[in-house]
Amino acid sequence: MRIILFTGKGGVGKTSISAASALRSAQMGHKTLVMSLDAAHSLSDSFDLDQRLLDHKKGALIQLEEKLWLQEVDVQEEIQRHWGEVYKYLAMLLNTSGLDEILAEELAILPGMEEVSSLLYINQYAREKAFDVIMLDCAPTGESLRFISLPTTLEWYMRKVFKVEKHLMKVMRPVMSTMYSVPLPDDSYFESIQSLYEKLEGVDKLLNDPTTTTVRLITNPEKIIIKETQRAFMYFCLYGLCIDAIVVNRILPPQVSDEYFTNWMNTQDRHLSQVEEYFTPVPIWKVNLFKDEIVGKEDLIHLAEALYADKDPTRVFYAESPYKFLKENRHYLVQIKLPFVSKADIDLSKSADELIIRIGNFKKNMVLPRRIAGARPSGAKVEGNTLTVFFETLEE
Numbered sequence: 001m002r003i004i005l006f007t008g009k010g011g012v013g014k015t016s017i018s019a020a021s022a023l024r025s026a027q028m029g030h031k032t033l034v035m036s037l038d039a040a041h042s043l044s045d046s047f048d049l050d051q052r053l054l055d056h057k058k059g060a061l062i063q064l065e066e067k068l069w070l071q072e073v074d075v076q077e078e079i080q081r082h083w084g085e086v087y088k089y090l091a092m093l094l095n096t097s098g099l100d101e102i103l104a105e106e107l108a109i110l111p112g113m114e115e116v117s118s119l120l121y122i123n124q125y126a127r128e129k130a131f132d133v134i135m136l137d138c139a140p141t142g143e144s145l146r147f148i149s150l151p152t153t154l155e156w157y158m159r160k161v162f163k164v165e166k167h168l169m170k171v172m173r174p175v176m177s178t179m180y181s182v183p184l185p186d187d188s189y190f191e192s193i194q195s196l197y198e199k200l201e202g203v204d205k206l207l208n209d210p211t212t213t214t215v216r217l218i219t220n221p222e223k224i225i226i227k228e229t230q231r232a233f234m235y236f237c238l239y240g241l242c243i244d245a246i247v248v249n250r251i252l253p254p255q256v257s258d259e260y261f262t263n264w265m266n267t268q269d270r271h272l273s274q275v276e277e278y279f280t281p282v283p284i285w286k287v288n289l290f291k292d293e294i295v296g297k298e299d300l301i302h303l304a305e306a307l308y309a310d311k312d313p314t315r316v317f318y319a320e321s322p323y324k325f326l327k328e329n330r331h332y333l334v335q336i337k338l339p340f341v342s343k344a345d346i347d348l349s350k351s352a353d354e355l356i357i358r359i360g361n362f363k364k365n366m367v368l369p370r371r372i373a374g375a376r377p378s379g380a381k382v383e384g385n386t387l388t389v390f391f392e393t394l395e396e
């Protein structure tokens with residue numbers, strides 16, 4: 001199965017490009033699902049669907065063509081369905097004053113529920129082999145990052161916090177409930193999290209496997225948007241996702257000759273060369289600004305032609321995983337492709353079997369292969385696009 005994420009800054013063309021890619025994929029014979037991860041859904045508008053059909057099918061799969069399905073997840077309903085017990089407990093907590101510090105911290109860690117609902121579907125469809133390809137129209141960059149960091153966060157929560165907490169609660173609940181002003185979670189809270197976790201098991205492997213999952217970053221030839229694309233590129237690498245194309249959308253075509261646009265044309269030219277410089281060897285696809293907005297099947301077919309010519313959109317166009325584990329003499333090397341970031345912005349630490357990398361507000365707990373986990377970290381360097389962390393072994 002293939003999973004392709006389309007993301008980028010607000011308004012760059014994510015929805016149109018996901019829709020066009022999905023339509024082309026289905027027309028080439030792949031059983032395709034295009035799913036919206038953005039709470040402000042607009043996929044159905046891009047396909048110009050009848051609102052009555054949507055009201056009727058709210059949140060469910062809608063078949064658009066022989067091989068094409070669309071789904072706009074209804075987050076509120078999903079939260080009720082999957083997070084019933086957890087949600088009830090959290091709501092009660094939030095209504096209780098004097099929130100204990102540890103509990104508050106735990107609340108902050110608990111993964112975003114919107115993202116969980118989409119991941120649940122993806123994992124379910126993958127397990128059922130329901131589709132050949134799932135194309136994801138993601139929310140703007142920041143939220144997409146929360147989405148892809150979630151399996152790591154949840155994994156960490158289950159391994160480190162959940163087990164201890166569940167055990168403690170069993171022993172301590174009778175004593176603690178009289179000591180604390182905050183209500184403590186009961187068994188159903190734990191059962192609920194445990195069952196969610198089981199349903200999500202394996203999704204991190206799917207996302208980190210470049211033969212399954214790739215990300216296409218959509219950008220426009222404008223300074224601020226390209227800056228955000230660079231940041232997004234780096235963070236996706238941090239979470240081990242492979243970016244297989246950069247799409248530069250809304251380029252003014254050469255036939256625009258009105259003097260009013262002269263500066264725009266020059267600026268776009270300059271930024272286009274920069275994009276080449278920044279992101280090569282990842283393939284860069286250029287798409288012109290169309291004569292009008294892109295709405296409905298016919299427009300989407302034209303957009304797909306501009307994007308893919310006669311290529312199959314489900315191909316993996318660039319397959320290098322951002323993580324590499326190597327051995328050199330007595331050292332193990334963990335290499336992570338992290339472009340557009342300086343060493344000063346990276347904070348590294350190691351605890352037990354994991355390497356913890358913090359950049360800005362994002363944290364990646366990378367579980368190390370067993371042979372490296374036992375070794376002593378002996379240095380780190382950033383060279384070119386790559387962070388290398390060295391581990392020293394005692395064995396010969």
Ligand SMILES: Nc1ncnc2c1ncn2[C@@H]1O[C@H](COP(=O)(O)OP(=O)(O)OP(=O)(O)O)[C@@H](O)[C@H]1O
Nearest residue numbers: 010011012013014015016250288289290292293294
């Ligand atoms: N190459 C293009 N030429 C003309 N219009 C375009 C092009 N790409 C996108 N558009 C139009 O720009 C608008 C925004 O596009 P779209 O909804 O795909 O962006 P988005 O990144 O999904 O936005 P949001 O962040 O709000 O979800 C739409 O009206 C769409 O039809």
Ligand SMILES: [Mg+2]
Nearest residue numbers: 014015038042
């Ligand atoms: Mg959109």
